[in-house]
Amino acid sequence: xxxxxxxxxxxxxxxxxxxxxxxxxxFAIAIxxxxxxxxxxxxxxxxxxxxxxxxxxxxxxFAFITSFFTVLIMWVHHHLIFRLVHRTDFRLLFANxxxxxxxTVVPFPTAVVAEYLRTPxxxxxxxxxxxxxxxxxxxxCLVLMAAFRPSILDPDASxxxxxxxRRDYRWGPPLYSAAAVAAPFSPWLAMxxxxxLWIFWALTTRSVD
Amino acid sequence: xxxxxxxxxxxxxxxxxxxxxxxxxxFAIAIxxxxxxxxxxxxxxxxxxxxxxxxxxxxxxFAFITSFFTVLIMWVHHHLIFRLVHRTDFRLLFANxxxxxxxTVVPFPTAVVAEYLRTPxxxxxxxxxxxxxxxxxxxxCLVLMAAFRPSILDPDASxxxxxxxRRDYRWGPPLYSAAAVAAPFSPWLAMxxxxxLWIFWALTTRSVD
Amino acid sequence: xxxxxxxxxxxxxxxxxxxxxxxxxxFAIAIxxxxxxxxxxxxxxxxxxxxxxxxxxxxxxFAFITSFFTVLIMWVHHHLIFRLVHRTDFRLLFANxxxxxxxTVVPFPTAVVAEYLRTPxxxxxxxxxxxxxxxxxxxxCLVLMAAFRPSILDPDASxxxxxxxRRDYRWGPPLYSAAAVAAPFSPWLAMxxxxxLWIFWALTTRSVD
Amino acid sequence: xxxxxxxxxxxxxxxxxxxxxxxxxxFAIAIxxxxxxxxxxxxxxxxxxxxxxxxxxxxxxFAFITSFFTVLIMWVHHHLIFRLVHRTDFRLLFANxxxxxxxTVVPFPTAVVAEYLRTPxxxxxxxxxxxxxxxxxxxxCLVLMAAFRPSILDPDASxxxxxxxRRDYRWGPPLYSAAAVAAPFSPWLAMxxxxxLWIFWALTTRSVD
Numbered sequence: 022x023x024x025x026x027x028x029x030x031x032x033x034x035x036x037x038x039x040x041x042x043x044x045x046x047x048f049a050i051a052i053x054x055x056x057x058x059x060x061x062x063x064x065x066x067x068x069x070x071x072x073x074x075x076x077x078x079x080x081x082x083f084a085f086i087t088s089f090f091t092v093l094i095m096w097v098h099h100h101l102i103f104r105l106v107h108r109t110d111f112r113l114l115f116a117n118x119x120x121x122x123x124x125t126v127v128p129f130p131t132a133v134v135a136e137y138l139r140t141p142x143x144x145x146x147x148x149x150x151x152x153x154x155x156x157x158x159x160x161x162c163l164v165l166m167a168a169f170r171p172s173i174l175d176p177d178a179s180x181x182x183x184x185x186x187r188r189d190y191r192w193g194p195p196l197y198s199a200a201a202v203a204a205p206f207s208p209w210l211a212m213x214x215x216x217x218l219w220i221f222w223a224l225t226t227r228s229v230d
Numbered sequence: 231x232x233x234x235x236x237x238x239x240x241x242x243x244x245x246x247x248x249x250x251x252x253x254x255x256x257f258a259i260a261i262x263x264x265x266x267x268x269x270x271x272x273x274x275x276x277x278x279x280x281x282x283x284x285x286x287x288x289x290x291x292f293a294f295i296t297s298f299f300t301v302l303i304m305w306v307h308h309h310l311i312f313r314l315v316h317r318t319d320f321r322l323l324f325a326n327x328x329x330x331x332x333x334t335v336v337p338f339p340t341a342v343v344a345e346y347l348r349t350p351x352x353x354x355x356x357x358x359x360x361x362x363x364x365x366x367x368x369x370x371c372l373v374l375m376a377a378f379r380p381s382i383l384d385p386d387a388s389x390x391x392x393x394x395x396r397r398d399y400r401w402g403p404p405l406y407s408a409a410a411v412a413a414p415f416s417p418w419l420a421m422x423x424x425x426x427l428w429i430f431w432a433l434t435t436r437s438v439d
Numbered sequence: 440x441x442x443x444x445x446x447x448x449x450x451x452x453x454x455x456x457x458x459x460x461x462x463x464x465x466f467a468i469a470i471x472x473x474x475x476x477x478x479x480x481x482x483x484x485x486x487x488x489x490x491x492x493x494x495x496x497x498x499x500x501f502a503f504i505t506s507f508f509t510v511l512i513m514w515v516h517h518h519l520i521f522r523l524v525h526r527t528d529f530r531l532l533f534a535n536x537x538x539x540x541x542x543t544v545v546p547f548p549t550a551v552v553a554e555y556l557r558t559p560x561x562x563x564x565x566x567x568x569x570x571x572x573x574x575x576x577x578x579x580c581l582v583l584m585a586a587f588r589p590s591i592l593d594p595d596a597s598x599x600x601x602x603x604x605r606r607d608y609r610w611g612p613p614l615y616s617a618a619a620v621a622a623p624f625s626p627w628l629a630m631x632x633x634x635x636l637w638i639f640w641a642l643t644t645r646s647v648d
Numbered sequence: 649x650x651x652x653x654x655x656x657x658x659x660x661x662x663x664x665x666x667x668x669x670x671x672x673x674x675f676a677i678a679i680x681x682x683x684x685x686x687x688x689x690x691x692x693x694x695x696x697x698x699x700x701x702x703x704x705x706x707x708x709x710f711a712f713i714t715s716f717f718t719v720l721i722m723w724v725h726h727h728l729i730f731r732l733v734h735r736t737d738f739r740l741l742f743a744n745x746x747x748x749x750x751x752t753v754v755p756f757p758t759a760v761v762a763e764y765l766r767t768p769x770x771x772x773x774x775x776x777x778x779x780x781x782x783x784x785x786x787x788x789c790l791v792l793m794a795a796f797r798p799s800i801l802d803p804d805a806s807x808x809x810x811x812x813x814r815r816d817y818r819w820g821p822p823l824y825s826a827a828a829v830a831a832p833f834s835p836w837l838a839m840x841x842x843x844x845l846w847i848f849w850a851l852t853t854r855s856v857d
Contacts, residue, residue: 039254039309045666046258049673052752053681054262059756061763071769075760075776086749093745100666115432118302122295125261129268133284136270142280149284223742248463248518255467263471324641327511331504334470338477342493345479351489358493457672457727464676472680533850536720540713543679547686551702554688560698567702 037109040117044103047121048096051128055088058132080138084150087212088131091154091219092124098161098186098222105183106168107175113167120160126153138208147208151201151215158193165190189225196221246318249326253312256330257305260337264297267341289347293359296421297340300363300428301333307370307395307431314392315377316384322376329369335362347417356417360410360424367402374399398434405430458535459521465539466514469546473506476550498556502568505630506549509572509637510542516579516604516640523601524586525593531585538578544571556626565626569619569633576611583608607643614639667744668730674748675723678755682715685759707765711777714839715758718781718846719751725788725813725849732810733795734802740794747787753780765835774835778828778842785820792817816852823848 059081062074099120106113130150137146167173169183196218204211268290271283308329315322339359346355376382378392405427413420477499480492517538524531548568555564585591587601614636622629686708689701726747733740757777764773794800796810823845831838 039250041666042251042669043254043258043305045670046255046673047262049670050259050262050677051265052748053674053677054266056678056752056756057266057681057684059753061756061759064764064769071760071764071772072775075772089749089752090745093748096670097741114306118299121261121302122298125265125298126268129265129270132270133280137273137280142273145280145284148281248459251460252463252467252514255464256471259468259471260474263475266475323515327508330470330511331507334474334507335477338474338479341479342489346482346489351482354489354493357490457668460669461672461676461723464673465680468677468680469683472684475684532724536717539679539720540716543683543716544686547683547688550688551698555691555698560691563698563702566699 037103037106040109040114041100041103044099044117044121045096048092048099048124051125052089052092052096054128055085055092055131058128058135059085078135081135083212083216084131084134084138087216087219088127090223091215092127094219094222095124095157095161099164101182101186102165102168105175105178105186106173108173110167110173113164113173116160116163116167120157120164123153123157123160127157129153134212138212143208144205147211148201148204151197151204151211154215154218155194155197155201158190158197161193162190192221246312246315249318249323250309250312253308253326253330254305257301257308257333260334261298261301261305263337264294264301264340267337267344268294287344290344292421292425293340293343293347296425296428297336299432300424301336303428303431304333304366304370308373310391310395311374311377314384314387314395315382317382319376319382322373322382325369325372325376329366329373332362332366332369336366338362343421347421352417353414356420357410357413360406360413360420363424363427364403364406364410367399367406370402371399401430455521455524455527458527458532459518462517462521462535462539463514466510466517466542469543470507470510470514472546473503473510473549476546476553477503496553499553501630501634502549502552502556505634505637506545508641509633510545512637512640513542513575513579517582519600519604520583520586523593523596523604524591526591528585528591531582531591534578534581534585538575538582541571541575541578545575547571552630556630561626562623565629566619566622569615569622569629572633572636573612573615573619576608576615579611580608610639664730664733664736667736667741668727671726671730671744671748672723674752675719675726678752679716679719679723681755682712682719682758685755685762686712705762708762710839710843711758711761711765714843714846715754717850718842719754721846721849722751722784722788726791728809728813729792729795732802732805732813733800735800737794737800740791740800743787743790743794747784747791750780750784750787754784756780761839765839770835771832774838775828775831778824778831778838781824781842781845782821782828785817785824788820789817819848 060078062071062078064071064074130146130153133146134150137143165187169187174183196214200211200214200218203214269287271280271287273280273283339355339362342355343359346352374396378396383392405423409420409423409427412423478496480489480496482489482492548564548571551564552568555561583605587605592601614632618629618632618636621632687705689698689705691698691701757773757780760773761777764770792814796814801810823841827838827841827845830841
């Protein structure tokens with residue numbers, strides 16, 4: 022019977038392992054696909070100024086760097102949360118699935134911002150961008166709520182770590198919502214908030230670690 | 231001799247591990263590539279209504295979400311099946327290979343539906359979509375048949391779990407076939423069946439878990 | 440000292456593990472990217488025959504299936520070879536790197552065949568296709584030669600398995616070369632040889648397993 | 649208390665494992681995406697010389713092979729560095745994140761070089777290419793500096809290995825900078841330096857191994 026319990030525990034461990042590995046795979050692929058949006062500029066033989074054409078693409082580079090580090094920090098946070106978890110269930114599986122779906126979507130609003138940041142369509146483009154991150158921050162809260170239940174949480178998990186992560190995550194939805202609300206009026210302010218937030222999360226992560 | 235057996239067991243364990251890791255990789259990549267089909271809409275400076283152009287792409291979002299969660303649930307099921315398996319052989323390897331091939335194909339019918347759902351070509355597009363899922367549900371049955379043989383199944387696998395998975399899978403081919411048959415007459419009904427099925431599988435999964 | 444040896448052994452084990460995981464990742468991504476070549480056909484509202492347009496793409500499907508199963512079998516073989524290996528070195532690392540490079544290239548000749556199989560350019564397209572597989576089969580031989588050296592091979596590896604893999608691999612370069620030589624005269628014969636070869640390798644694999 | 653320490657050690661071990669797995673995933677995807685830049689040439693039925701069109705794409709093949717082996721060697725070096733590390737922290741995480749971002753970017757300058765190597769825009773294209781590798785070699789130095797601190801380094805790590813890696817890495821930034829400086833004057837010389845450097849790193853790696 023003791024053996025049976027140990028065996029069951031090992032199976033559940035393995036289940037969490039495959040969920041983490043699958044999630045890592047999706048994060049790694051989504052973050053790498055961001056770079057596909059860096060397009061080769063087309064210059065003609067008559068005006069072969071490739072250097073200027075490359076520099077003119079700076080909104081692509083800005084959107085790429087912002088999205089890359091935002092997704093990287095999400096991955097670090099995902100990792101910090103699952104370190105505190107010792108098994109999975111239906112609810113955590115689907116909250117995590119929703120989060121992964123939104124993470125795979127990130128290259129899309131990134132490409133929209135890269136294309137339209139310097140055009141009159143910038144307000145709509147940046148609203149979409151910030152809106153996707155509002156959804157992602159809500160999905161992260163759903164994952165947190167599913168993960169930090171007594172049946173899921175590792176009994177050895179540090180209460181301080183759980184409380185700190187829970188507290189820091191409260192900032193996600195309101196701050197990204199502020200960016201989404203600001204976007205129609207000032208796309209640049211909204212992009213600034215998004216870029217500022219990954220730096221904020223990075224510093225928050227340092228304190229958690 | 232006892233050592234030799236233990237060693238052989240470990241080798242086989244490792245083999246299953248690499249098969250699962252490879253399958254997870256293919257699932258993770260295929261599910262992430264779905265988002266590549268979300269295209270940046272082209273608006274001109276004269277009519278820069280990006281918001282409307284983004285909303286007009288709703289068939290892309292609908293097809294993306296349906297395919298994403300369908301593939302996600304396939305991955306969960308794949309995981310549930312391989313948890314009950316303790317070794318692999320030629321037949322399981324190739325049934326699994328066929329399944330993986332069809333999973334990598336999913337972005338293709340998804341893109342066809344996204345492109346043609348609101349055009350007169352919708353019946354053909356949705357027939358292709360449902361048809362691919364008929365093939366996938368058949369491939370899943372082949373994997374089940376290859377996996378749930380005495381030589382492959384883990385001797386400790388719960389008979390109840392095996393019986394329940396086997397029973398639930400009987401629904402796949404007929405229900406997706408019904409969608410494929412309905413598609414030429416009512417593409418919307420067929421897409422509704424496909425979208426309804428991942429919710430059905432999700433609820434089925436809950437009971438298995 | 441005994442401790443030092445054990446420690447070193449563990450380190451080497453880990454090194455092989457990361458090499459296999461990296462190789463699996465490249466195989467999984469390359470095999471999934473093959474499906475990106477299945478393009479949405481463009482039909483106009485005036486002649487909305489999507490079904491015919493989809494059927495007319497059959498060379499894409501044929502090339503996709505041939506390449507998918509060929510790469511899948513390569514992965515299985517890669518796996519069989521590395522099961523017999525207990526450490527890695529510079530030579531094996533670079534033979535494997537060359538093999539991986541050629542595997543990532545496979546979607547390119549596959550797309551060329553899909554595009555030109557039914558055009559007057561078919562001979563060149565199929566020569567390229569078979570030529571890439573000649574290079575891959577040579578790279579596989581280099582991996583075999585690097586892997587099956589006394590310092591690399593697991594001391595417990597079955598001599599029969601090593602001999603059988605070594606013998607079966609002799610067929611790769613001459614048979615793919617025959618396809619490459621036949622391609623300029625009969626592209627269909629050459630594609631038939633390539634398609635026949637993965638079935639041949641599949642049956643060979645069964646006997647190894 | 650001894651148990652607590654062992655447990656903490658295991659957790660940290662796991663953390664390094666997930667970081668390595670994530671990094672491996674990004675390397676594997678970035679290296680595979682390089683091949684997406686091998687484009688199917690378009691030939692018309694009137695002049696169906698596909699063979700010449702394929703040969704005319706040689707700058708693509710040259711840029712692809714140079715980038716593939718450069719990234720492969722980076723992966724090997726990343727692996728060698730992390731073998732000497734037994735835990736991770738905020739600083740190593742972000743130095744590694746910066747390195748991964750630049751690795752995912754590699755397909756972009758590779759595509760730019762493939763497109764413009766034989767045009768008057770070659771100097772700008774090759775400057776971009778070499779410039780990205782200057783940044784990567786600097787990021788590698790940041791990773792080294794973060795990894796080879798007493799709190800991060802495995803206490804059992806060989807001092808000789810650490811010293812040798814540290815010494816070999818000093819060559820990266822100046823040599824790639826030389827290529828970047830040479831590029832505006834002689835794009836071919838600069839590409840030659842980049843191609844020569846991966847061979848140099850390969851030989852360096854042999855001696856480390």
